[in-house]
Amino acid sequence: MxxxxxxxxxxxxxxxxxxxxxxxxxxxxxxxxxxxxxDERRLRENCRRIGRGIKNSRGFYAMKANPDPKVVRVVADEGLGFEIASEGELDVLKSIGLTAERIISSNPVKSPEFIRDAYSYGVRLFAFDSAEELEKIQALAPECRVYVRLSVPNEGSEWPLSKKFGVEPPEAVALLKEAQRRGLKPVGITFHVGSQCRNIYNWSTALSKVFTVWRQVEKEGIQLKILNIGGGYPIRYTKEVVEIEEIEAVINQTVFSQFPAHIEVHLEPGRAVIxxxxxxxxxxxxxxxxxxxxxxxxxxxxxxxxxxxxxxxxxxxxxxxxxxxxxxxxxxxxxxxxxxxxxxxxxxxxxxxxxxxxxxxxxxxxxxxxxxxxxxxxxxxxxx
Ligand SMILES: Cc1ncc(COP(=O)(O)O)c(C=O)c1O
The missing domain is CATH 2.40.37.10 (Lyase, Ornithine Decarboxylase; Chain A, domain 1)
Structure with missing residues (x-):
C-alpha cells in the first residue's frame, strides 16, 4: 500500500x-x-548511541518514558543502567533480576516507601534538592551517595521541566555540605535541560552553572565525582532536530575542558532511547x-x-x-x-x-x- x-x-x-x-x-x-x-533493532541502535560521544560516561535509561518489560529487557541487554522514581518501576527491574548497582534515582522528591524499598534492594545513588529530602534519605538510606539537582534554563525544550525541581548554586553548595554533615556522601550534581530539548546551548549554560558549584564545594573540602546531565535529547516528530552526536560533542568538549579528568558523566535519556x-x-x-x-x-x-x-x-x-x-x-x-x-x-x-x-x-x-x-x-x- x-x-x-x-x-x-x-x-x-x-x-x-x-x-x-x-x-x-x-x-x-x-x-x-x-x-x-x-522496532527492536532501532531500540538497540538508540541504546548504543547514548554516551558514545562522551568520555567516562554511563547511560541510565529514564524508565518513565516507557517501562514496558519487553522494552526494559532489551535496554538491560544493551548494558544501560536505569533511572527510576517509584516502587512500580523498581518492581519491573526486580522482575528481570537487574542488579542494584545499575539503578539510580534522580527524582529529587521520593516517597519514604520508595527510598526504603530501593535501599533494601541495594540502590545507593539518590538525587535531592532540599533539606527535607536529605533528612528522609539519612533516616531511610543511611550513608548513601547523593547528588544535588540544580535548576537550569529550559528555553527551547518542548516539554520544560525547570519549575518543579532544582535549586540555585548557593543553595546547592549549602545542601551538599548539609549532606556531608548528615553522614551521607555528596558525590555529584545533576540537572535537566527540559525534555525534547532543541536548544544545544542549554547544555553549555547548564554546565557553566554546575561548574560554579563544583568549584565552590571543592574549596569547602568536598570532592565531587559524578556529573549527571539528565535527559533531554530530542527526537524527530515533524521536523529536524539537532543530532545526539552533535550535542554530545559540545558536552564532551565543555566537560573535559573544565571539569577534572577523573569525572564520571551520567546520562539519563528516556525519549531518545525509545x-x-x-x-x-x-x-x-x-x-x-x-x-x-x-x-x-x-x-x-x-x-x-x-x-x-x-x-x-x-x-x-x-x-x-x-x-x-x-x-x-x-x-x-x-x-x-x-x-x-x-x-x-x-x-x-x-x-x-x-x-x-x-x-x-x-x-x-x-x-x-x-x-x-x-x-x-x-x-x-x-x-x-
Ligand atoms: C530526572 C529525569 N531524568 C531523566 C528524564 C528523561 O528525560 P528525556 O526523556 O527528556 O530524556 C526525566 C524526564 O522527565 C527526568 O525527570
Whole structure:
C-alpha cells in the first residue's frame, strides 16, 4: 500500500529501515488497533548511541518514558543502567533480576516507601534538592551517595521541566555540605535541560552553572565525582532536530575542558532511547464536517496514549490514501472535548476503518495512558 504523511515522506521522521519493517508487519497482520509497535533493532541502535560521544560516561535509561518489560529487557541487554522514581518501576527491574548497582534515582522528591524499598534492594545513588529530602534519605538510606539537582534554563525544550525541581548554586553548595554533615556522601550534581530539548546551548549554560558549584564545594573540602546531565535529547516528530552526536560533542568538549579528568558523566535519556523506535498503529473511527472544519477521529487520543499532544509535542500522521491533502483537526475516541491531538494537519482523506500510523510514539505515550471512558490502553508489540 502507498502511504502519505502530514510531512513530505515518512523517512523524514522515521528511520527508513524502521519504516520498511513497519510496512512489512502491516502487510502480514490484521491485529486489532490501537497498538504500539516497537522496532527492536532501532531500540538497540538508540541504546548504543547514548554516551558514545562522551568520555567516562554511563547511560541510565529514564524508565518513565516507557517501562514496558519487553522494552526494559532489551535496554538491560544493551548494558544501560536505569533511572527510576517509584516502587512500580523498581518492581519491573526486580522482575528481570537487574542488579542494584545499575539503578539510580534522580527524582529529587521520593516517597519514604520508595527510598526504603530501593535501599533494601541495594540502590545507593539518590538525587535531592532540599533539606527535607536529605533528612528522609539519612533516616531511610543511611550513608548513601547523593547528588544535588540544580535548576537550569529550559528555553527551547518542548516539554520544560525547570519549575518543579532544582535549586540555585548557593543553595546547592549549602545542601551538599548539609549532606556531608548528615553522614551521607555528596558525590555529584545533576540537572535537566527540559525534555525534547532543541536548544544545544542549554547544555553549555547548564554546565557553566554546575561548574560554579563544583568549584565552590571543592574549596569547602568536598570532592565531587559524578556529573549527571539528565535527559533531554530530542527526537524527530515533524521536523529536524539537532543530532545526539552533535550535542554530545559540545558536552564532551565543555566537560573535559573544565571539569577534572577523573569525572564520571551520567546520562539519563528516556525519549531518545525509545521514542523513534515506536509507532502507534491506529485506525480512523469517524469523520465529521463541523462548520468549515474537517474532523478525523482515531482510536488513540489524549487519554489512551497521546497525552503529550496537549503539552507541545506535535506528532506526524501517515495514511494509506493518495487523495489530495485536506486540512484536518484530529481527535481521540473519548467524549471529552479536551481529547484533540492535532490541529491544522494536512492529510489525504482516509476512509473510516483505515489505518493511521503515528511515528515517534515510543516515549511518554503508554506510560501516561489511562482507560478513561472505557477505551483500552494500546498493547505494546515488539517487532523483533
Ligand atoms: C530526572 C529525569 N531524568 C531523566 C528524564 C528523561 O528525560 P528525556 O526523556 O527528556 O530524556 C526525566 C524526564 O522527565 C527526568 O525527570
Amino acid at each position: 502507498q502511504f502519505s504523511i502530514s510531512i513530505s515522506t515518512p523517512e523524514e521522521v522515521i528511520p527508513p529501515e524502521t519504516w520498511e519493517r513497519v510496512l512489512n508487519f502491516l502487510a502480514r497482520t490484521d491485529r486489532r488497533t490501537p497498538y504500539l509497535l516497537i 521514542g523513534d523506535a515506536g509507532v502507534f498503529i491506529t485506525r480512523v473511527i469517524g469523520k465529521a464536517k463541523r462548520a468549515d472544519e474537517n474532523w478525523l477521529y482515531l482510536d488513540v487520543g489524549v487519554f489512551n496514549g497521546l497525552m503529550e499532544s496537549i503539552g507541545g509535542i506535535r506528532y506526524s500522521f501517515v495514511v494509506g490514501s493518495r487523495a489530495r491533502p485536506k486540512k484536518w483537526t484530529i481527535a481521540g475516541p473519548s467524549c471529552d472535548s479536551f481529547d484533540v491531538i492535532a490541529r491544522d494537519v494536512y492529510l489525504p482523506e482516509p476512509n473510516i476503518g483505515d489505518i493511521v500510523v503515528i511515528p515517534s510514539a515510543g516515549a511518554y505515550t503508554i506510560s501516561y495512558a489511562s482507560e478513561f471512558n472505557g477505551f483500552p490502553i494500546p498493547e505494546t508489540v515488539l517487532l523483533e
